[in-house]
Amino acid sequence: MSKYDVLIIGGGVTGTSIARELSRYKLEIAILEKEEELAFGVSKSNSGIIHPGTQNPPSSLKGKLCVQGNLLTRKIAKELGVDFKEVGELIVIFKEEDMPRLLEIKKEAEALGIPKLKIVDKKWLAKHEPNLNKDIIAALYAPSAGIKKEFGNLPRFHIGAVSDNKDPNQIFESRFVINAAGLYADEISAMVGINDFKITPRKGEEYLLDKKLAKLTNHLIFPLPSPTSNGILVIKTSDGNPMIGPTAEDQIDKQDKSTTEAGMKKVLENVQRIVPKISKDNIIAYFAGLRPVSGKDFIIRHEDKVPGFISVAGIQSPGLTAAPAIALLVVKLLKQNGLALKKKILFFHKHRKPTVHLFAMPVEKAKALTKKDPAYGDIVCRCEMVSAKEIRDAIKRGAKTLDGIKFRTRCQSGRCHGGFCTTRAMKILAEELAMPLTEVTKRGKGSEIIKESRKQ
Amino acid sequence: MIETRKLTCIDCPKGCQLSIETDNGKVMGISGNQCKKGEEYAKQEIENPMRILTTTVIAEGLPLKMIPVRTSGPIPKAKLKEAIEAARKTKITKPVQAETIITKNFLDLGVNLIATREILA
Amino acid sequence: MIKRELIVVGGGPAGMAAALSAYENGVKDILLLERDQFLGGILNQCIHTGFGLQHFKEDLTGPEFADRLIIKIKAIKADKAIEVSLQSFVVKLTDRKVVTYLKPGKFEEVQAKAIIMATGCRERTREMIPIPGDRPAGIFSAGLAQKMINIEGWLPGKEVVIIGSGDIGLIMARRFTLEGAKVKAVVEIQKESRGLVRNIVQCVQDFDIPLYFRHKIKRIIGHDRVEKVEVVAVDENLNEKPETAFDITCDTVLVSVGLIPENELIEMAGAEIEDLNTTSIPGIFSCGNSYKVYDLADSVTRDSEKAGKQAAEYLKRI
Numbered sequence: 099m100s101k102y103d104v105l106i107i108g109g110g111v112t113g114t115s116i117a118r119e120l121s122r123y124k125l126e127i128a129i130l131e132k133e134e135e136l137a138f139g140v141s142k143s144n145s146g147i148i149h150p151g152t153q154n155p156p157s158s159l160k161g162k163l164c165v166q167g168n169l170l171t172r173k174i175a176k177e178l179g180v181d182f183k184e185v186g187e188l189i190v191i192f193k194e195e196d197m198p199r200l201l202e203i204k205k206e207a208e209a210l211g212i213p214k215l216k217i218v219d220k221k222w223l224a225k226h227e228p229n230l231n232k233d234i235i236a237a238l239y240a241p242s243a244g245i246k247k248e249f250g251n252l253p254r255f256h257i258g259a260v261s262d263n264k265d266p267n268q269i270f271e272s273r274f275v276i277n278a279a280g281l282y283a284d285e286i287s288a289m290v291g292i293n294d295f296k297i298t299p300r301k302g303e304e305y306l307l308d309k310k311l312a313k314l315t316n317h318l319i320f321p322l323p324s325p326t327s328n329g330i331l332v333i334k335t336s337d338g339n340p341m342i343g344p345t346a347e348d349q350i351d352k353q354d355k356s357t358t359e360a361g362m363k364k365v366l367e368n369v370q371r372i373v374p375k376i377s378k379d380n381i382i383a384y385f386a387g388l389r390p391v392s393g394k395d396f397i398i399r400h401e402d403k404v405p406g407f408i409s410v411a412g413i414q415s416p417g418l419t420a421a422p423a424i425a426l427l428v429v430k431l432l433k434q435n436g437l438a439l440k441k442k443i444l445f446f447h448k449h450r451k452p453t454v455h456l457f458a459m460p461v462e463k464a465k466a467l468t469k470k471d472p473a474y475g476d477i478v479c480r481c482e483m484v485s486a487k488e489i490r491d492a493i494k495r496g497a498k499t500l501d502g503i504k505f506r507t508r509c510q511s512g513r514c515h516g517g518f519c520t521t522r523a524m525k526i527l528a529e530e531l532a533m534p535l536t537e538v539t540k541r542g543k544g545s546e547i548i549k550e551s552r553k554q
Numbered sequence: 555m556i557e558t559r560k561l562t563c564i565d566c567p568k569g570c571q572l573s574i575e576t577d578n579g580k581v582m583g584i585s586g587n588q589c590k591k592g593e594e595y596a597k598q599e600i601e602n603p604m605r606i607l608t609t610t611v612i613a614e615g616l617p618l619k620m621i622p623v624r625t626s627g628p629i630p631k632a633k634l635k636e637a638i639e640a641a642r643k644t645k646i647t648k649p650v651q652a653e654t655i656i657t658k659n660f661l662d663l664g665v666n667l668i669a670t671r672e673i674l675a
Numbered sequence: 676m677i678k679r680e681l682i683v684v685g686g687g688p689a690g691m692a693a694a695l696s697a698y699e700n701g702v703k704d705i706l707l708l709e710r711d712q713f714l715g716g717i718l719n720q721c722i723h724t725g726f727g728l729q730h731f732k733e734d735l736t737g738p739e740f741a742d743r744l745i746i747k748i749k750a751i752k753a754d755k756a757i758e759v760s761l762q763s764f765v766v767k768l769t770d771r772k773v774v775t776y777l778k779p780g781k782f783e784e785v786q787a788k789a790i791i792m793a794t795g796c797r798e799r800t801r802e803m804i805p806i807p808g809d810r811p812a813g814i815f816s817a818g819l820a821q822k823m824i825n826i827e828g829w830l831p832g833k834e835v836v837i838i839g840s841g842d843i844g845l846i847m848a849r850r851f852t853l854e855g856a857k858v859k860a861v862v863e864i865q866k867e868s869r870g871l872v873r874n875i876v877q878c879v880q881d882f883d884i885p886l887y888f889r890h891k892i893k894r895i896i897g898h899d900r901v902e903k904v905e906v907v908a909v910d911e912n913l914n915e916k917p918e919t920a921f922d923i924t925c926d927t928v929l930v931s932v933g934l935i936p937e938n939e940l941i942e943m944a945g946a947e948i949e950d951l952n953t954t955s956i957p958g959i960f961s962c963g964n965s966y967k968v969y970d971l972a973d974s975v976t977r978d979s980e981k982a983g984k985q986a987a988e989y990l991k992r993i
């Protein structure tokens with residue numbers, strides 16, 4: 099039996115952010131994650147937006163944590179070498195009668211402390227967003243909205259041994275347990291007798307457009323929010339491909355992440371109203387994610403009925419944004435409930451080297467680098483021009499599957515969807531992790547890519 | 555018994571539609587062909603269909619894992635399965651060129667199994 | 676910066692034929708860049724016969740067709756007029772005709788007087804049709820599956836449904852069958868195949884593989900790996916007939932729904948493809964499948980020889 103101070107169930111953005119915060123202190127911490135890699139649950143498929151905090155009621159926990167998370171993310175992004183771009187968002191309206199609602203959103207947002215909000219008019223929009231529908235009359239502009247690479251957000255923490263622990267029936271003992279199990283948080287809580295919340299998966303389908311449309315919009319474009327979602331939007335991503343979506347449909351199945359014809363139709367109809375130029379032919383990829391929804395707000399609390407047990411549940415949107423703030427709140431709850439926090443002096447490595455991409459640097463530097471390490475000149479992915487070196491680096495940073503490589507490097511995510519690079523990426527994975535090719539998977543056991551490999 | 559059968563000539567990409575009269579499985583008359591090859595093809599295809607097998611064989615100690623091979627001429631269609639099994643058991647360990655014979659008189663069929671590309675050490 | 680008369684990008688039949696013909700028409704300083712470790716392009720994985728009937732008057736396999744051109748290139752290499760650089764990945768092309776390429780250990784920029792782009796094509800994907808449903812392992816483009824089987828010696832799946840009845844789909848139906856997999860269906864939305872009749876006979880009928888015309892894959896289902904596909908018949912306007920829907924269990928879906936010229940580099944230079952082999956920038960040419968998708972390697976070779984000649988004439992003019 100292994101003994102810990104804090105055990106975190108769930109290695110999504112919530113669990114890992116908590117772990118990172120805790121690793122500042124002299125504590126034994128472990129994350130238990132059921133998937134092959136970290137952040138393969140809800141955190142795998144989202145819009146990647148660092149929301150400013152608009153569209154949340156001023157009294158809500160998620161609103162407060164979102165505003166705080168937006169600030170914290172900038173700092174963490176720097177420390178971890180992750181690309182963060184402040185692009186700003188626009189909530190657009192078509193009719194004068196929607197103006198009062200827009201002003202109300204502005205007022206609520208101001209109450210939450212969201213900076214630099216302003217209403218912009220048709221003239222402003224024509225200048226800054228020429229592709230918007232000309233019928234749009236005004237928008238609420240929130241400049242602090244940002245975007246970052248989806249996978250880059252994973253904090254580096256120093257408890258790596260656990261994620262590689264393959265012993266099937268181990269018992270972990272801990273003074274504190276944090277339930278950050280995403281879609282399954284209700285089932286975990288039920289195990290200790292807490293039955294007062296249920297998680298409902300709310301599906302969101304997202305459609306990626308061709309990189310050629312990278313300049314389609316300059317901001318994140320939202321319609322007026324509805325009761326279940328912030329609407330279907332036109333999203334600028336850090337990789338250039340615009341993204342449209344997500345839908346918001348409640349369902350029962352916690353595993354069904356399929357896309358549907360109806361979903362695609364809905365997304366297209368909604369975004370075409372905002373940016374008429376978008377067409378079905380621009381779609382190059384699609385996916386769906388499930389938001390873990392329980393009521394209208396996050397549930398973050400110490401369960402007094404079960405001392406030492408902390409629920410971090412219902413982390414729907416804007417969970418990605420709020421994660422660093424959620425982590426601070428959880429640390430506070432731990433402290434209030436008796437966990438002694440003694441700062442490490444030397445061992446918190448908060449910085450991580452940024453990843454190296456040959457085409458994101460000046461030519462002379464790229465030349466020197468290729469000379470120094472030939473693997474930089476060995477291009478594996480033709481569409482995104484990812485080198486063998488970048489793939490090996492991604493594996494050293496924890497990628498164990500083709501999806502893990504894809505999320506870290508973009509290898510396989512371009513126009514040809516892996517038609518060119520899959521075989522090579524598989525061979526590199528097999529070689530680096532010393533496993534047979536038949537065990538290489540897309541995203542964990544059961545998703546093996548090939549059935550047989552001829553032996554020499 | 556006299557029958558008329560329809561066939562598509564596959565000797566070249568033209569794909570002529572052939573009409574063949576047979577008597578107890580023997581070809582009596584052919585029409586629809588644009589060249590003499592069509593006639594030969596129809597007779598062959600009805601009486602004993604033949605195919606060229608193309609596949610790969612495994613290599614050892616060479617810069618490619620699989621080497622493409624073919625039969626130097628057509629073999630009976632009914633023998634394809636047996637032929638592919640035999641190719642699966644074949645291994646190349648020395649450099650080859652296109653047309654290098656891998657197996658002489660492959661399965662006693664009167665054709666050779668030959669490499670279709672060059673691979674140097 | 677290194678200077679060259681002519682750079683040919685791509686060492687498939689188009690690039691080789693263009694380089695050879697440029698040489699025959701008087702160009703004696705040619706750099707042929709190929710990203711793979713061999714010349715031959717897509718032909719290396721097309722191990723079946725059906726190539727060369729027009730150009731060589733013989734029924735050759737893809738590798739044999741390539742080999743004939745490679746032998747000619749090698750013969751000329753002796754007098755250094757054509758330098759072949761393998762594992763050389765072109766990453767940039769400018770309107771000033773500067774070509775940037777990467778090679779393990781090298782990042783090169785070369786100034787050319789003329790350029791022939793012969794970069795081939797890529798396959799259309801499931802996302803482009805687009806087919807809704809899950810996104811499990813087991814969905815491959817036909818060309819990727821062909822590479823896995825013929826080049827890597829892997830078997831990607833054991834129970835296969837093929838979408839599209841063009842030649843590539845048909846050829847792969849036979850290839851999977853010969854390798855011991857069960858091809859459960861070839862599903863084609865049109866009322867007939869675009870493929871050669873001989874491929875329908877030799878690749879599908881020979882093995883009793885069901886071929887569904889006027890049917891489409893409506894949904895792909897499977898959590899980790901493909902489990903089944905939902906198939907539905909369509910009418911002449913391609914509208915679904917919902918009452919006809921049925922499932923086929925399978926572990927693999929092969930997508931063979933067409934090819935697209937790969938000319939991102941030409942676009943990067945700001946050029947547009949124009950009439951046969953030419954682009955809007957004088958001296959930058961495009962041939963083979965990167966100019967337009969051809970059915971036959973023979974026609975690729977014929978037209979690419981013209982590109983070589985066009986480049987030679989351009990070089991004489993300037």
Ligand SMILES: Cc1cc2nc3c(=O)[nH]c(=O)nc-3n(C[C@H](O)[C@H](O)[C@H](O)COP(=O)(O)OP(=O)(O)OC[C@H]3O[C@@H](n4cnc5c(N)ncnc54)[C@H](O)[C@@H]3O)c2cc1C
Pocket residue numbers: 107108109110111112113130131132133136137138139140141142143144145146147148149278279280281282283286300301302303304344386387388389413414415416417418419420
């Ligand atoms: C379509 C969509 C778009 C979104 N867009 C945005 C956005 O733009 N901005 C934003 O801020 N937020 C967005 N979100 C919300 C955001 O993605 C989530 O709030 C966040 O990812 C939740 O993270 P988590 O760590 O709580 O959950 P998860 O990532 O699901 O982590 C929980 C982990 O627990 C593991 N687990 C479960 N049960 C067990 C068990 N029994 N044992 C061990 N491990 C277990 C799971 O495998 C999982 O990895 C979006 C969500 C969706 C679905």
Ligand SMILES: Cc1cc2nc3c(=O)[nH]c(=O)nc-3n(C[C@H](O)[C@H](O)[C@H](O)COP(=O)(O)OP(=O)(O)OC[C@H]3O[C@@H](n4cnc5c(N)ncnc54)[C@H](O)[C@@H]3O)c2cc1C
Pocket residue numbers: 684685686687688689690708709710711714715716717718721724725726727763764765766793794795796818821842843846962963964965969970971972973975
């Ligand atoms: C599966 C399949 C089956 C076919 N079957 C037949 C058949 O039976 N009969 C027939 O006649 N034809 C057939 N064809 C068609 C024929 O093979 C092609 O038309 C022909 O090979 C195209 O030649 P190409 O040189 O234009 O392209 P390719 O052969 O694709 O060559 C392009 C070359 O350019 C290289 N390249 C691309 N980008 C770069 C870059 N940035 N830097 C450096 N190098 C680069 C590639 O590596 C490749 O070697 C088939 C094609 C396919 C895909």
